[in-house]
Amino acid sequence: MNYEWRTAFGYWHDLVHAASTTIQVTLLAFALAVVLGLGAAIARLSRFWPARFVAGIYVEVIRNTPVLIQVFVAYFAAPSLGLHLTAFQAGVAALGVNVGAYLAEVFRAGLRSIPEAQREAARVLALKKPSIFLHVVLPQAIRNVYPAIVNQFIQILLGTSLLSTIALPEITGTAMEINSQTLLSVPIFTMVLITYLVLSNIASLLFGLVGRVAFHPPLEVRKVSKPRRLGLVLPARVSRGR
Amino acid sequence: MHWGVVTENWHLLSRGMLTTLELSAYAIFFSTLIGLVAAVMRLSRVPIVAQVARLYVEVFRGSPLLITLLFVYFGASYGGYELDTFPAAVIGLSVYEGAYVAEIFRAGLQAVPRSQWEAARILGLTQPRAFWHVVLPQTRTIALPPLVGQYISLIKDSSLAIVIGLAELSREGQAIVDRVGQPLPIYLAIAGLYFVICYPLSVWVRVMERKSRYS
Amino acid sequence: MTLLEEKTQTMITLRNVTKSFGSVDVLHGVNLDVAQGEVLVLIGASGSGKSTLLRMMSGLETVDSGEVWVNSVPLHDKRRAREIRGHVGMVFQQFALFPHRTALGNVTLALRKVRRMSREAAATVATEQLTRVGLADKLRSYPSQLSGGQQQRVAIARALAMEPTVMFFDEATSALDPELVGEVTGVMRDLAQEGMTMVVVTHEMRFAREAADRVVFMDGGVIAEEGAPDQIFANPQNPRTQQFLHRVLDV
Numbered sequence: 001m002n003y004e005w006r007t008a009f010g011y012w013h014d015l016v017h018a019a020s021t022t023i024q025v026t027l028l029a030f031a032l033a034v035v036l037g038l039g040a041a042i043a044r045l046s047r048f049w050p051a052r053f054v055a056g057i058y059v060e061v062i063r064n065t066p067v068l069i070q071v072f073v074a075y076f077a078a079p080s081l082g083l084h085l086t087a088f089q090a091g092v093a094a095l096g097v098n099v100g101a102y103l104a105e106v107f108r109a110g111l112r113s114i115p116e117a118q119r120e121a122a123r124v125l126a127l128k129k130p131s132i133f134l135h136v137v138l139p140q141a142i143r144n145v146y147p148a149i150v151n152q153f154i155q156i157l158l159g160t161s162l163l164s165t166i167a168l169p170e171i172t173g174t175a176m177e178i179n180s181q182t183l184l185s186v187p188i189f190t191m192v193l194i195t196y197l198v199l200s201n202i203a204s205l206l207f208g209l210v211g212r213v214a215f216h217p218p219l220e221v222r223k224v225s226k227p228r229r230l231g232l233v234l235p236a237r238v239s240r241g242r
Numbered sequence: 243m244h245w246g247v248v249t250e251n252w253h254l255l256s257r258g259m260l261t262t263l264e265l266s267a268y269a270i271f272f273s274t275l276i277g278l279v280a281a282v283m284r285l286s287r288v289p290i291v292a293q294v295a296r297l298y299v300e301v302f303r304g305s306p307l308l309i310t311l312l313f314v315y316f317g318a319s320y321g322g323y324e325l326d327t328f329p330a331a332v333i334g335l336s337v338y339e340g341a342y343v344a345e346i347f348r349a350g351l352q353a354v355p356r357s358q359w360e361a362a363r364i365l366g367l368t369q370p371r372a373f374w375h376v377v378l379p380q381t382r383t384i385a386l387p388p389l390v391g392q393y394i395s396l397i398k399d400s401s402l403a404i405v406i407g408l409a410e411l412s413r414e415g416q417a418i419v420d421r422v423g424q425p426l427p428i429y430l431a432i433a434g435l436y437f438v439i440c441y442p443l444s445v446w447v448r449v450m451e452r453k454s455r456y457s
Numbered sequence: 458m459t460l461l462e463e464k465t466q467t468m469i470t471l472r473n474v475t476k477s478f479g480s481v482d483v484l485h486g487v488n489l490d491v492a493q494g495e496v497l498v499l500i501g502a503s504g505s506g507k508s509t510l511l512r513m514m515s516g517l518e519t520v521d522s523g524e525v526w527v528n529s530v531p532l533h534d535k536r537r538a539r540e541i542r543g544h545v546g547m548v549f550q551q552f553a554l555f556p557h558r559t560a561l562g563n564v565t566l567a568l569r570k571v572r573r574m575s576r577e578a579a580a581t582v583a584t585e586q587l588t589r590v591g592l593a594d595k596l597r598s599y600p601s602q603l604s605g606g607q608q609q610r611v612a613i614a615r616a617l618a619m620e621p622t623v624m625f626f627d628e629a630t631s632a633l634d635p636e637l638v639g640e641v642t643g644v645m646r647d648l649a650q651e652g653m654t655m656v657v658v659t660h661e662m663r664f665a666r667e668a669a670d671r672v673v674f675m676d677g678g679v680i681a682e683e684g685a686p687d688q689i690f691a692n693p694q695n696p697r698t699q700q701f702l703h704r705v706l707d708v
Contacts, residue, residue, distance in 0.1 A: 064440035065433040066398040068412055073433070076425040120517055121553035121612075125567035125619060126543025135566060139557045154304075161306035165405065172308050176405075185316035189309060196305040215557070 008187030011178050015195060018174035022199070025091050025170065026157045032096025033156065037103025044108055055104065062101035068162055070094045075166045087168040095159050099152050106148045110141035143215045150207040154200050161196075171195055247424040248431040258414030259435055265331055265410060266397045272336035273396065274389075277343025282373075284348055295344070302341035307402050310338045315406040331403040331410075339396045346392060350385030351377065387450045394443050398436060411435060466493045468623055468654045469514055474523035476509055483509045485678040486523070491623075491656060496649045498665040498686075499658045501675035502701060507658045508627055510675070514656060515625045516541045528622045543571055546616030550628040552608045554600040560587060560611045561596040564618045572619070586614040590644050606637030613644055624648060626657040630664075642668075662706060666690050674698045 043055035062070065074097075075090035085093065114137050122132040142149070164173030175192045179185045248255070283295035302310065311334035318325035325333075354377050362372035401412040409417075415432045419425045469491035476484040484506045491497050499507040512518040513525055516532055516539070525532040530541045555563050564583035568574045574582070587596060590610040600608050609629060616624060626645065630638045642664045649655060649668050659665060665672055666686045673683040674695070682695040693699045 060441065060444070061433075061437065064394070064398075064437045064444055066401040066412065066436055068401040068404065069415075069429055069433045069436065072412075072416075072425070073429050076419065077429050080424075080426040115551070115553075117549050117551055117553040118555065121547065121549060121555075121615075122567075123542065124515060124517065124545065124547040125615070126571045127567055128570075131570045135570070136555055140555075143557065158304075158306040161308040162402070164308065172306065172312075176312065179312075179316060183320075185312070186320045189313050189316065193301070193305050193309055193313070196309065197301065200304045 004184050005187045007182065008178075008184045008191060011188065012191065014174055014178065015171060015191060018169055018171045019195060019199065021088075021168065022157070022160045022170040025088065025095065025160050025163065025168070026153070028092045029095035029099065029156050029160075030153050032092065033099035033103050033152065036097060036100030037107050040100065040104035041107035041111060044104065045111060059101045059104050062098055063105075067094065067098050067159060068165065070098055071162055071166060087163065087166045090166060091160065091163040091168050091170075095156050095163075098159070099156050102155070103149065103152050106145050106152065107141065109148075110145035111137060113144050114140050146207075146211055146215070150204065150211075153207065154203055157200055157203060158196065244424050245427045247418070247422055248427050251418045251422075251428075254414045254418060255411065255431065255435065258409060258411035261328075261408070262397070262400050262410040263439075265328065265335065265400050265403060265408070266393075268332045269335040269339060269396055269400065270393050272332065273339035273343050276336060276340030278347055280340060280344035281347035281351060284344065285351060299341045299344050302338050303345070307334070307338045307399055308405060310334045311402060311406055327403070327406050327408040330406055331400070331408045334406075335396065335400060335403070339392060339399070342392050342395075343389065346385050346388045347381065349388075350381035353384050354380045383454065387447050387454065390443060390447045390450070394440050394447070397440060397443075401436075467491070468493045468495070468528060469656070470524070470526040471510075471514075472524040474510075474513065474525060475521050476506075476513065476518065477521060483678055484513075487678075487680055489673070489680065491654065493654050494652045496653075496655045496657065496668055496670045498669040498672050499656065499675060500660075500662070500665060500672060500701070500705075501681075505675040506678040507675045511625055511627050511656060511658050514623075515545050515547045517547070543567070543619050544622055546613075546619060546621035546624045548609065548612050548616055548624070548626045548629045550631050552600070552605070552612045552632070554608055554612055554615075556600050559597050559599055560592060560603070560614075563600075563611055564615045567615070568618055582618055583614070586618045587611065589617070590614045591640070604637060605633045606640040609633065609641045610644055613641075613648075617648075623654045623656065626655065626659065628658055628660065630659065630661055660705070662690070662702075674701065676701070 040055040040058055043051040044059070046052060071090065071094040074085060074094040075087060078085055078090070118136055118140070119132055122136045127136070160168075160170050161172035163170050164176055167173065171192055175188050178188050182188070280295045280298055283291045284299065286292050286295075311331065314334040314337070315325060315327070315330040318330065358376055358380065359372060362376040363369075367376065400410060403410050404413045404416065407413070411432055415428050419428050467490050469489070471487055471489040474484055474487045475482070487506075487510060489510075499511065501507045509518060513520060513532070514527055516527075519535070519538070520533045523533065527541055528544055530537060530544075532538045532541060555566065558566065561580065561583050564586055565574075565576075565579040568579035568582055569576065572579075584593070584596060587593060590613055592607060592610055592614065595603060595607060595611075598607075600611070603611065613624075613629075629645070630641050633641065638661065642661060645655070645657070645664070646668050657664075657669070669686045671683060672686050672689045674681050674689065674693075674697075676695075676697045682689065682693060682698045689698065690702065693702055
């Protein structure tokens with residue numbers, strides 16, 4: 001048992017290499033997702049019904065079909081349309097488009113959560129629509145839905161594992177290869193699990209730091225919140241509050 | 243682009259869809275069970291119990307479903323057990339989605355006002371009875387929309403069973419493409435099938451959310 | 458214009474203004490003039506149309522029919538209505554401060570984007586205005602760190618920084634705890650003293666009685682009665698006015 005774990009551990013170098021690919025894809029896909037998501041959210045809230053319609057189709061179709069199929073379309077089916085993407089490009093595109101649809105709903109909720117009085121006050125001060133959006137509405141909207149945005153980032157990070165199906169040398173794919181060569185499945189996949197946990201926690205931490213610094217009042221980003229104890233397993237005394 | 247491929251291979255695609263639905267049904271059942279238990283454990287006053295539940299939730303929400311599936315499937319043979327692809331997929335999917343269901347139930351349970359518990363206890367109901375007859379039904383109303391939302395995700399996530407070779411819908415599609423090419427029509431058709439299953443459920447979730455807002 | 462005409466220049470003119478929201482008629486033919494430097498207070502029950510009237514004068518609502526002239530800008534003309542922006546000030550019941558910006562930042566935003574001032578020039582003007590309302594020590598505070606009264610004073614400073622010709626107050630003190638109302642009405646009184654043209658919708662009868670030049674009582678979408686504060690409060694003619702004052706002043 002020990003020997004196997006040590007051998008598996010010997011492959012950490014490959015995993016680090018794979019992790020760098022994973023991180024690159026995540027960052028690029030997230031950037032794409034934010035752009036698409038914001039654009040779609042604005043489109044869905046506009047008075048121009050074709051924009052609402054197109055954005056609506058985008059969001060509904062993407063959210064009701066599996067990411068895997070979207071990845072396959074980007075990689076296997078796109079060439080039929082003349083678009084030849086590498087696994088990396090297809091991965092970024094598919095994940096970006098996918099999470100973009102989820103971010104569209106997040107941003108839409110955020111934009112709608114701003115009281116109308118904010119826009120009215122800005123209007124009376126003679127601020128123009130673009131200024132109002134950029135300086136009054138957007139900063140508040142982002143703050144209001146920040147945890148949800150962070151959550152979507154992590155979804156992309158974990159979603160990169162799917163790109164193993166199109167032979168991208170990211171973490172999961174690399175692990176599967178090592179496994180097929182060495183059959184050390186449990187040790188290898190345990191290492192991979194830990195890697196993903198570490199990466200997603202680092203991401204949460206970094207976003208949390210940004211949240212504390214950039215927003216006023218400062219924001220806390222917690223993945224799993226503290227529960228109120230209810231004493232359900234033991235016979236309870238009278239509960240005393242948090 | 244030869245759209246006839248879809249109709250020619252329809253029997254394979256529908257077989258795949260049935261497998262997907264079967265897998266999803268089992269996983270929905272088990273993940274709900276696991277999630278409910280985990281949520282209750284999470285809220286327990288016994289530190290160990292709560293911590294174990296918390297660990298479970300954090301691990302499976304912080305790692306990809308793919309890894310869970312690979313773990314279950316390959317891990318079984320590593321440990322010396324024989325595990326078929328379908329059961330492996332059910333286990334992996336249930337355990338993974340269960341962590342998300344647990345969070346939904348936890349939020350739902352916490353949303354029920356403390357006074358409900360107290361009222362039930364004062365009336366003489368024991369803890370488990372109070373939970374089952376008073377609190378849980380109220381949780382259901384609050385938790386149902388996000389729960390169905392999670393089930394929709396589950397159905398889509400079932401496509402990942404492809405990596406352990408389960409012949410669900412996506413796998414059938416991949417096999418057809420490997421055989422006759424024409425990825426675009428095939429994958430679009432598969433997307434369409436998933437859409438047809440998931441979209442009505444999405445609409446239902448929205449309707450439920452709208453109703454609960456006006457109640 | 459002769460000196461006399463300049464002195465008594467009319468700031469705001471409303472002629473036969475009507476407005477409905479869907480099937481609800483909110484204003485039925487309102488006629489009103491507000492002279493320069495006048496402090497006009499609008500009182501009335503909720504639904505009487507007073508807030509709508511105010512919002513119409515500040516350019517936030519459009520008229521269905523009739524004319525609205527503010528500072529020689531025809532607000533009823535959709536094409537020219539936006540000329541009023543930046544020349545009138547509005548203070549909201551819920552303050553409407555930008556929560557993500559400091560007090561200074563709230564005031565400088567429009568100065569920089571609309572008046573195109575440099576950061577230093579804008580900061581200077583903003584500091585002046587915030588000092589004017591008594592908040593010189595709160596420049597770097599965020600709205601969440603300020604009391605309601607302080608927030609409202611920042612809102613007033615923000616409006617004043619744009620050098621408006623008219624200031625509109627939409628129930629500026631209704632959302633404040635009673636002990637904080639005074640610091641805001643104090644600022645409003647100072648403004649009135651300085652000669653600012655003000656239109657104020659309020660429930661604060663004491664302010665109306667002491668600071669208003671003219672009180673207008675609105676009921677059911679029309680002006681039911683108007684006159685000097687002494688007249689209205691001591692000797693209301695219209696039975697509806699009497700009823701309203703009876704209810705409000707007894708509280």
